[in-house]
Amino acid sequence: MDTSLARRATAEGLGTFALVTAGCGAIVVDNNTKALTHVGVALTFGLIIMVMIAALGHLSGAHFNPAVTTAFALTRHFPWREVPIYILSQCVGAILGAACLRVLFGPVALLGATMPSGSDWQSFGLEVLLSAILMLVIISVATDTRAVGQLAALAIGATIALSAMWAGPISGASMNPARSLGPAFVAGSWQHQWIYLLAPVLGTCAAAALYQWLRKPHTASNH
Numbered sequence: 001m002d003t004s005l006a007r008r009a010t011a012e013g014l015g016t017f018a019l020v021t022a023g024c025g026a027i028v029v030d031n032n033t034k035a036l037t038h039v040g041v042a043l044t045f046g047l048i049i050m051v052m053i054a055a056l057g058h059l060s061g062a063h064f065n066p067a068v069t070t071a072f073a074l075t076r077h078f079p080w081r082e083v084p085i086y087i088l089s090q091c092v093g094a095i096l097g098a099a100c101l102r103v104l105f106g107p108v109a110l111l112g113a114t115m116p117s118g119s120d121w122q123s124f125g126l127e128v129l130l131s132a133i134l135m136l137v138i139i140s141v142a143t144d145t146r147a148v149g150q151l152a153a154l155a156i157g158a159t160i161a162l163s164a165m166w167a168g169p170i171s172g173a174s175m176n177p178a179r180s181l182g183p184a185f186v187a188g189s190w191q192h193q194w195i196y197l198l199a200p201v202l203g204t205c206a207a208a209a210l211y212q213w214l215r216k217p218h219t220a221s222n223h
Contacts, residue, residue, distance in 0.1 A: 009085045011060035013093035015052040019064055020097025020182045024112025028101055031109040042168055046161025053153035061142070065176040067200035071135050071208035077143050087178075094182030100184050113183035114172030114196050123171035124195045130163045131175045131203025132210075139159035139211045158191055175200050 026044035030036040036044070037088045053062040061078070063069045066087040072078035098111045098212075105111075116123035137159045141152040164173040180196035183189070 005082060007083060008060040008090040011056045012063060012086050013089040013096075015056050015060070015062060015064040016093035016178050016182075017088045017097040017100075018052050019045075019048055020094045020098055020112070021162070022178070024098065024183055025105075026100055028105050028108045032105070038169065039165060042161050042164035042173075045164050046157040046159075049160050050153045050157025053156060057153065060086075064090060064178070066178050067131055067176060067204040068138060068202055070136065071139070071204035074205050075139070075212050077139070081202065090178040091181055092180075094178040094216065095185050096182075098186035101132045101183075107187060110187040110189045111183040113187050113189045114174040114180045114192075115189075116172070116192055117170050120192060120195055123192070124172075124199045126167050126171040127174060127195060127199035128203040129172075130167055130171070130173055131200040132207035133158050134175050135204035135207035136211055139208050144215055162179060172196070175203070175218035177201065180182035180203075 023045040026036055026041045030038075030041055049064065052064065056062050061072075063072065063086060067221060068105070069083055069086045073080045073083050089118075094157075101111050134156070137155055141155050160175070165173065167173045172180075175198045177197045177200055180193060184193050184196075
């Protein structure tokens with residue numbers, strides 16, 4: 001692996017580590033103290049992504065999410081040959097983040113593992129929808145020169161917080177296979193995890209393909 005890719009992959013791992021320690025950590029702390037509330041947990045997820053994009057976006061692109069990396073590759077905004085390294089780094093970062101929470105707090109609240117509160121298919125549908133909306137925002141602010149690039153971190157963080165606020169109580173609002181894998185791996189809670197590994201990839205890829213079509217200039221009609 002070349003040095004540049006190693007540095008970028010390390011940045012991806014650090015960002016995903018921060019996502020899990022802060023976001024899932026908020027779930028764990030709220031379980032213990034009831035001080036944060038659901039809104040506080042949702043805001044924590046949005047804020048940690050916002051600050052990590054601001055801190056590391058110029059180094060790695062700040063995917064922090066295997067579904068986002070896959071969607072970028074599908075739409076030719078990211079090289080397929082680097083996808084396995086990025087995804088591996090994201091998953092390792094998420095697992096280390098969950099392990100850090102396990103050491104600090106013990107096996108509390110399954111370390112923030114995502115679990116459906118209703119049916120599996122209801123949560124599957126929600127995760128596809130939420131991931132699609134998230135990717136639509138990401139790909140527009142990250143790849144379209146007409147978007148205001150300086151607002152990327154704010155727009156993406158706000159999208160995650162908003163999704164977590166309204167859908168978190170139902171599906172967990174993961175939108176990220178690595179974010180779900182880390183706590184599941186360390187807590188040994190694999191039930192329902194197929195939802196959070198598959199649905200975000202379907203949602204992000206569909207949204208990325210849709211935006212690629214939307215952004216194409218229309219040819220003038222012959223009237």
